[in-house]
Structure formats: structure tokens, C-alpha cells
Amino acid sequence: MSGLAPGAVRLELERILSSGDFDASPRNRHFLRYVVEETLAGRADRIKAYAIATTVFGRDADFDPQLDSIVRIEAGRLRRALERFYLMAGPGEGIRITIPRGSYVATFDAEPQPAASAPVPTGERSGPAILVRPFDEEGDQSAYPNFTRGFARQIIVGLTRYTELFVFGADTALAGNAAGGTLDADYLLTGGTSLSADRCHVDVLLTEARTGRCVWGESFTHRLDPAEIIEVRDKVASAVVRHLAQPYGALYALKAREVEGKASSSLTAYDCVIRFYQYWRTFDRAMFGELRRDLERVTQREPGFADAFACLSLLLTDGFRYGYASANERDDCLARALVLARRAVDLAPLSSRCHHALGMAHWFMGDVASALPAFEVGLDLNPNDTDIMAELGMRCAILADWDRAVPLLEASYERNPAQPSGYRVGLAIWHLWHGRLAQALSEARRVDAPGVVYGHVTVAVAAIGLGLAEEAASALDALDRVDPSYMSRAAGDLTRRHVHPRLVQIVMDGLAKAAAVRTLPAIAPG
Known part of the structure; x- marks a missing residue:
């Protein structure tokens, strides 16, 4: 207990249980109170799956934890509820109650208090922030002890390739609270993995951090060959990332509903990126003028948001290639598109969208030799970006390079039917x-x-x-x-x-x- 008074721990327990930020079922609230009180009473050695099942969950005396995984499953849910509570509510009076993975015993730690609470600095951002929590392990994964940890890591890596997103792992949240602030996350990504002799199964859930409302969930199953365990892990992680982050994916759909009907004057740079992809789906000429004005405005207001520059560049290229811009400014549109694309790449050299814009500007200026490498760099940076995958395929098709074009185009639609x-x-x-x-x-x-x-x-x-x-x-x-x-x-x-x-x-x-x-x-x- 690190010298903490039992009364102080119980005050923290009551703060948790009475808070709207603690999203837990009644029996998991009972679970938390039980493990805290048993630990305070010096009976930590008795906090086992059998005792919890029979005392908290009402299981019969013949309960067998090897056959019934209720305690392990509910413990995972309780840990996530505690993580979310401290993410949203902060450290309170400086005591943190946790239940470390691999144990059901509560731990109590004293946290240093800052002079004033402040959010963890995330820099100027327009896009959403996502906290990826550790994934739960279902079933016996002793043959692949690092599978789930590596899977969560690959999701984080994949999400960071979408540079408009701000992605944090669980360690970031803990570090932020230790620094005296709370992490300003918009969404929490949670889930679990289970492995069998021939299948890998993953459940993923996205929730709003501020409300706890579940906004997206999906299950993924892949045939498992033990000789290709890493490849399978990475394929499933990539599928999760694509469903979540690619254009027209889950995050896009959530934001599109928010942007709908929003006044132009109140649009953020990220809002305009969403509006751009609404336009891009059908190249709706009616949206061109207003979207151009909105993107011009937000690139002035948020000069560090590279994706807005990239989208404005792509839009101006459309003004040239589809004749959406007036006849006397079409050539100027193309010149500006190239300048904006270069600016976007300077701001975010790892963004596939920025290289996409650069490739399109080069292509329509007649510089095919520079356009194709720009598309290729973008796809190398983010293999999950089906938009640039399809664009490179389209350019190769125009050149009748079918060996390259067709696999790219078919893969883009296979991976993203909403392409x-x-x-x-x-x-x-x-x-x-x-x-x-x-x-x-x-x-x-x-x-x-x-x-x-x-x-x-x-x-x-x-x-x-x-x-x-x-x-x-x-x-x-x-x-x-x-x-x-x-x-x-x-x-x-x-x-x-x-x-x-x-x-x-x-x-x-x-x-x-x-x-x-x-x-x-x-x-x-x-």
C-alpha cells in the first residue's frame, strides 16, 4: 500500500463508484469493492478466481476456472473501466486503484499532485485522437505469448500512417496522468484476441471517450497457420486499421454525420477533409466552389494541418482536369495545386495523402516521370491507403501497364468496397x-x-x-x-x-x- 491510509483508499474507491465516468456493471462494481476491501484487510493471498466467482458472481461451489472464464473476462472489463475513469476524471487526491494484468489483487499507488491540472500537450490538432488500449487475451495463448501485445502494436503503427489522426497507446495515458493531466482522447479502441488450432479471431470496439457510447464494432477471423503467425497477425491488424481509418471507413462515417449541415464558418480543417471525401466520391461539381472556399479559409487558419493543403491541391487539380474552374484560371489552378502539394509534403512527409496530391499535380502538368514515383512513395508509406492504391492503378491503366494496374485496382476494391x-x-x-x-x-x-x-x-x-x-x-x-x-x-x-x-x-x-x-x-x- 506504499504507506497509504486505508481511509484514503476507501475515499478513492467511493469517488470511483459514484462517478459517471466509471462505466461498469453493478457486479463489476461489487467486484472492485470486494478486491479493494480484501486487500485492505490483508487477505490479498485469498483473492483467487474461485473466491471471486463464488463470492461476487454467485457461482456454485463446484466452480472450475479452467472451464468457466467469467472471472478473467470480467476482470478485463473492470480494468478497462478503471483505465477510462482515470483517463476522464484524472487522479483525484493522488491515489490510483488498479488491478494489474495477471492478478486480481488491487494495488494502491500514490501519485504526485501538480500545482494545477492541465491536459497532456498534444499540439495543435484538428483530427481525432484515439487511445488504443491493451487487447484482452481469450483462451490459452501460451503457445504465442506475444501475439496480442504485438497485434495491438501493429494497429497503433497502422493508424499512425494516417497522419491526420493522433494515436496513443495505453502507456501514453499513464504517462499523461503521471504528468498531472488527462489525455484528451476522442475515442478509445479496445478489443480481444482468441486463437485456436486453425483460426485467429479478433473483436474490436470503438467508444467515445467522453460518453462511453459504443460507436463501432467489428469481428475479424483469419485462418491460422502456425508457420505464418506473424503474417496472419499483421494481416488482421491491417484489416482493422482499414475498416477504421481509411476514407469512407468508420471514423469518416462518424465525422461525416457531425459535419452534415454544419455552417462553413465553423468547419475545422479536419471537417473540410471529410467534406472533400464526400465530394471525391462522385466528383460532385455542385460542391466544388464552396468546398474550395472552405479549404482556402482553413489552410489560412490552420497552417500546420497538411491534409487540408493536400485536399485543396487535389481539388484544384480537379478544377483543371474536369473544367470545374473558370477557363481563365485553369492553368493557374494547376500551378497552385503543385505548390500546395509540395507544401503538404513539407508539413507531413510521411502522409500518403500528401504524396497523392503531389502525384496528381505532376501528372496533369505532363510530368509522368515525377508523378508515378510520388504515388509509389505514398503507397509505400501507407499500404492500407486504398485511395492512393487505386490512383496508382488508374494511372498505370491509362498507360496500359496492365500487370501493375489490375492487381492494384482489384485489391483497392477488395479492401475497400466503398472506394x-x-x-x-x-x-x-x-x-x-x-x-x-x-x-x-x-x-x-x-x-x-x-x-x-x-x-x-x-x-x-x-x-x-x-x-x-x-x-x-x-x-x-x-x-x-x-x-x-x-x-x-x-x-x-x-x-x-x-x-x-x-x-x-x-x-x-x-x-x-x-x-x-x-x-x-x-x-x-x-
């Missing part, structure tokens, strides 16, 4: 190249970017090749609504975009056939 559909144009032109018109049309029909010409172009070319004149004509009508003059300059546009000459010819031949059929006079029945 923007525009990248399916890359798969459609792959099928066109090889004469697989039905597959090309299937991919082209899935493109949901009505304000961009290229989905309509691929539908028209594939449909007319299959003899579907009505669908081809409808695609040309949609194309004309987007850009009435596009047909007259399509060859030059595709060439400027570095489309392989054979692909340009395939597309131009298909458009010519579709246009010819559309202009034929209708034949009256009979």
Missing part, C-alpha cells in the same frame, strides 16, 4: 483493350460520377461494341449534357491525359460508331 467508383474506369478500359466488351460495360455501368465525362465515354464504347445502340446513345446524351463539345476534342483530351495511343484509338472508334448510330433516322415498323 470511389470512378476508378472502375481503369478496369473498364482493361477489358476494352482485350476485347471483353461485356465485362467492360459491367464495370463502366458501376461508375457513379454523372458530372464527369469518362464514365459515359466507356459506357458508350462498350455498349455500341455489343450492339446496344440505345444504351450507347443514352450515354452520349449524358456526355453531351456534361460537355457538349467533348466529342469534337476527345482525341486531343485523351492524348493530353497520357492515355496509351491504342486505347485512344479504341475509344475514338467506339465513339464514332455510337455517334453514327445515334444520327441514323428511325425506321418505322412494318
Whole structure:
């Protein structure tokens, strides 16, 4: 007890039990009181799974801890509830009650009190902060004693590759409280792992730190080959990270609901990044002007947030490539996009999104030799970023480098089904190249970017090749609504975009056939 008075410990116990920040069930509150009182009474040696099960949880005298894991499971929950309490409520009068892993005995430690409580410094941040707690171990993992610890570590590593996030491990929270403050976490990531002879199973739960509300949960199962235990661990950790942090993942969905309807003047830089990805899903022209103004404003207000600079760069590149910017400023848009992308990389050289922006600016300035390495660097920095994976695949498809393009595009959709559909144009032109018109049309029909010409172009070319004149004509009508003059300059546009000459010819031949059929006079029945 480190010389602490029992009365002081009991005051701390009552502070915990009466606090709204202590999120524990009634029986786990009883559990905590039991282990604290037994320890204070000098009976720590009697605090065993059997005694807890029969005294606290009402199990019968024939309880066998080897067959019934209730005590171990509830102890894990109680530890997490205590961690959250101290994260949210702070150290109180300087006594901390804990139940160390591997034991059910309560420990009482005195903590030095600061002159004034202050949050742990996290620097200027706009994105969310996530605390990753140690994962619970289910079942007998003695054959792989470091699996769960390593799994949590890999999740932390994966999350830190999304540089807009602030990621902390459990040690950070303890260090922060020892320094006299509380960690300003927005979300807590918890979970457990279980291993069997041939399966690895993981449950993951995301909760709001301030309310304790569960906002996302998922289970992951992977076949387990003991000879590939590390590879399996890392694959499952990567899957968790992708589901949580990638664009259109769980964190995006949570934030998108908050941003919906928010006044532009109150948007943070991270809010604008979320808005950008709402736009990016379909390249909605109606969002372009307002989103540009918002990003311009927040990059001035939060000049250290690299991802906002990257998104503004990508948006200005779209202003050039899709004609969203006015005609007299399109070239300036591209020059600014390159400057902004370089600024973003300077601010966050490890951000895949920043290298994505740099690659796009180089590409549309005609510097393919600089664009491809930028995409490759970004993907190396964050292999879980399916956006840059698909972008690199798309650029390789345009160059007809199918050996690189197709695996990247297919993997991006396999790993992130919510990936923007525009990248399916890359798969459609792959099928066109090889004469697989039905597959090309299937991919082209899935493109949901009505304000961009290229989905309509691929539908028209594939449909007319299959003899579907009505669908081809409808695609040309949609194309004309987007850009009435596009047909007259399509060859030059595709060439400027570095489309392989054979692909340009395939597309131009298909458009010519579709246009010819559309202009034929209708034949009256009979």
C-alpha cells in the first residue's frame, strides 16, 4: 500500500463508484469493492478466481476456472473501466486503484499532485485522437505469448500512417496522468484476441471517450497457420486499421454525420477533409466552389494541418482536369495545386495523402516521370491507403501497364468496397483493350460520377461494341449534357491525359460508331 491510509483508499474507491465516468456493471462494481476491501484487510493471498466467482458472481461451489472464464473476462472489463475513469476524471487526491494484468489483487499507488491540472500537450490538432488500449487475451495463448501485445502494436503503427489522426497507446495515458493531466482522447479502441488450432479471431470496439457510447464494432477471423503467425497477425491488424481509418471507413462515417449541415464558418480543417471525401466520391461539381472556399479559409487558419493543403491541391487539380474552374484560371489552378502539394509534403512527409496530391499535380502538368514515383512513395508509406492504391492503378491503366494496374485496382476494391467508383474506369478500359466488351460495360455501368465525362465515354464504347445502340446513345446524351463539345476534342483530351495511343484509338472508334448510330433516322415498323 506504499504507506497509504486505508481511509484514503476507501475515499478513492467511493469517488470511483459514484462517478459517471466509471462505466461498469453493478457486479463489476461489487467486484472492485470486494478486491479493494480484501486487500485492505490483508487477505490479498485469498483473492483467487474461485473466491471471486463464488463470492461476487454467485457461482456454485463446484466452480472450475479452467472451464468457466467469467472471472478473467470480467476482470478485463473492470480494468478497462478503471483505465477510462482515470483517463476522464484524472487522479483525484493522488491515489490510483488498479488491478494489474495477471492478478486480481488491487494495488494502491500514490501519485504526485501538480500545482494545477492541465491536459497532456498534444499540439495543435484538428483530427481525432484515439487511445488504443491493451487487447484482452481469450483462451490459452501460451503457445504465442506475444501475439496480442504485438497485434495491438501493429494497429497503433497502422493508424499512425494516417497522419491526420493522433494515436496513443495505453502507456501514453499513464504517462499523461503521471504528468498531472488527462489525455484528451476522442475515442478509445479496445478489443480481444482468441486463437485456436486453425483460426485467429479478433473483436474490436470503438467508444467515445467522453460518453462511453459504443460507436463501432467489428469481428475479424483469419485462418491460422502456425508457420505464418506473424503474417496472419499483421494481416488482421491491417484489416482493422482499414475498416477504421481509411476514407469512407468508420471514423469518416462518424465525422461525416457531425459535419452534415454544419455552417462553413465553423468547419475545422479536419471537417473540410471529410467534406472533400464526400465530394471525391462522385466528383460532385455542385460542391466544388464552396468546398474550395472552405479549404482556402482553413489552410489560412490552420497552417500546420497538411491534409487540408493536400485536399485543396487535389481539388484544384480537379478544377483543371474536369473544367470545374473558370477557363481563365485553369492553368493557374494547376500551378497552385503543385505548390500546395509540395507544401503538404513539407508539413507531413510521411502522409500518403500528401504524396497523392503531389502525384496528381505532376501528372496533369505532363510530368509522368515525377508523378508515378510520388504515388509509389505514398503507397509505400501507407499500404492500407486504398485511395492512393487505386490512383496508382488508374494511372498505370491509362498507360496500359496492365500487370501493375489490375492487381492494384482489384485489391483497392477488395479492401475497400466503398472506394470511389470512378476508378472502375481503369478496369473498364482493361477489358476494352482485350476485347471483353461485356465485362467492360459491367464495370463502366458501376461508375457513379454523372458530372464527369469518362464514365459515359466507356459506357458508350462498350455498349455500341455489343450492339446496344440505345444504351450507347443514352450515354452520349449524358456526355453531351456534361460537355457538349467533348466529342469534337476527345482525341486531343485523351492524348493530353497520357492515355496509351491504342486505347485512344479504341475509344475514338467506339465513339464514332455510337455517334453514327445515334444520327441514323428511325425506321418505322412494318
